[in-house]
Amino acid sequence: MGRASAIALVGVQGRVIEVEAHLTSQLPGFSIIGLPDAALGEARERVRSASAVADCPLPARRITVNLTPASIPKRGSGFDLAIAMAILGAEGIAPEVSRDVAYIGELGLDGRVRPVPGVIPMVIAARDAGVERVVVPVGNLEEALVVPGIEVLGTASLRASAITAGALLPPVDIEPVLPPAALDPVPRVHDLADVIGNAVGVRAVIAAAAGGHHMFLLGPPGAGKTMLAERLPGLLPDLDAEAALEVASVRSVSGLGNQSWSVRPPWEAPHHSSSAMALIGGGSGLLRPGAVSRATRGVLFLDEATEFPRAVLDALRQPLESGRITIHRSVGSAEFPARCQVVLAANPCPCGNAGSRGGPLCSCSPSTVRKYLGRISGPLLDRIDIRVAVPRVTTGTIRATEGTAPTTAAAAEHVAIARQRMAERLRGTGWSCNAEVTGPWLRSEGRAEPGATTALDRALDFGTLTMRGWDRVMRLAWTMADLGDVSRPGADEVRRALALRSAL
Incomplete structure (x- = not known):
């Protein structure tokens, strides 16, 4: 009996699988049991050919490979190397194969080990399960x-793996299979100083970066909505080790390979023709993360938000609250992280001129405008902390405001100081920024100065503000206080927060 370990991946969660190989003297055959999918079932031919090339052909005996626990579905070709090593261990060719070593990799017919996606969460799962060593393809190292x-x-x-496990075979130089080189591993940082004539928009972007708030930008075409959104990632601080590893796990499952690791927050900007599956994640077989998960700890930018199908946008409502997304399919379920900042940008009407001053007149009827903006549902909009109108830029505003916007470096330093204040205040709570705090905390330890929430309370009583909206304004008020070096939000911070939420 030969035993080795492999890793089954469900979403970004790994599970250690014991691979057992049993050889009998019955008629020759090769079977794999333990809920393998079609790709894993084809491992028989890959293992047979790779073993022959490695000068350790499979014996003319009955080979039964069991993947346990048998109740967990196993998918993909990443089990090939573990299956081959378990068989070589059962045959006595590689006597040092054991369940304390996990093998990850797909075998080619030429015996080379090919890279597979999702290696980072697989290695994390092996480490957490107490596995001593993990063997991965050189392309995933x-x-x-x-x-x-x-x-x-x-x-x-496979030959090199067998030699490492004690096989008495002469070493042979084999060119490894490497992943393609990264084309542009470092994304370009856009400078906030390039923004002209949108002082409110600049303040909103800085506040969003400082507190981790969601944002909605509404304005005519060419007003600078996309320009503002693209400057948000450059204001965010670097990820800590834990957050970077979480992001790398999602990127690894997405197939980015050696480009998975980065300390910079990710940026995702899917096209408005994207489906709910592309945005949220899923698949008919192997469940893959969507854009909202790939953007975790970073920014998800939905340009032309009103052009997205309403059902696609509403699929974001639950992830915006919980920071995670659980996908259920007939083949199983998987949970992905989805703690990102969502930035929506939209025109005010189909022609883009509704509410513009000094520009072309809007040719849309009031009902058309209402229907167009109604594609962003009220419950989704209620989850957006900052709502800013981005006006059309004129020559007068250019002359009056040119050079007044701070640089990205200066604004990022301001954001970092505010984040440090948040970290000290929220130490031990499990929260890292103001956007994550809960309503009970805001009404107890995190309450504002006495009398500061009078305007909010009145809006709540009149029904113009929901309880969720009250909480989100207070979270934004704390960000205003942190940016202004104030120990606790007062009436001024609450008014400014309320103005950013109701600026449309």
Whole structure:
């Protein structure tokens, strides 16, 4: 009996699988049991051919490979190397194969080990389960080494893995399969100083970066909505080790390979023709993360938001509250992180001229305008902390405001100081920024100065503000206080927060 370990991946969560190989003297055959999918069932031919090339052909005996626990579905070709090593261990060719070593990789017919997606969460799962060592394809080695606390080895071929496990075979130089080189691993940072004539928009972007708030930008075409949104990632601080590893896990499952690791917050901007599956995630077989998960700890920008189908936008409502998304399919369920900042940008009407001053007249009827903006539902809009109107820029505003916007470096330093204040105040709570605090905290330890919430309370009583809206204004008020170096929000901070929420 030969035993090795592999990793089954469900979403971004891994589970250690014990691979058992049993050889009998019955008629020759090769079967894999334990809920394998079609790709895993085809491992029989890949393992057979790769073993022959590695000078350790499979014996003419009955081979039964069991993947346990048998109740967990196993998908993909990443089990190939573990299956081959378990068989070689059962045959006595590789006597040092054990369940304390996890093998990850797809075998080619030429015996080389090919990279597979999702290596980072696989290595994390092996480490957390107490596995001593993980063997990964050379093409995934750089990606896997970002996980601390476990020994990771790279292998180029099945022959090299067998030699490492005690096989008495002469070494042979084999060119490893490497992933394609990164085209542009470092995204370009846009400077906030390039924004002209949108002072309120600049303040809103800085507040969103400081507190981690969602934002809605409404204005005519060419007013600078996309320009403002693109400057938000440059204001965000670098990710800490835990957050960077979470982001790398999602990017690894998405197939980015060695480009998965980055300390900069991610940026996702899906096209408005994207489906709910593309935005949220899913799939008919292997469940993949969507744009909202790939943007976790970063920014999800939905330009031309009113052109998205309403059902697609409403699918964001639950992730915006919980910070996670659970996808259920007939093949199983998977949970992905979805704690990102959502930025929506939209025109005020189909022609884009509704409410504009000094520009072309709007040719849309009032009912058309209401129907157009109604594609963003009230419950979704209620979850957006900052709502800003971005007016059309004129030559007068250019002359009056040119050079007044801060640079990205200066604004990022201001944001970092505010984030430090939040970290000190929220230490031990599990929250990292103001956008994450709960309503009970805001009404107890995090309450504002006496009398500061009078305007909010009145709006809540009159029904113009929901309880969720009250909480979100107070979160934004705390951000105003942190940016203004104030110990606790007062009436001025609450008014400014309310103005940013109701600026449309």
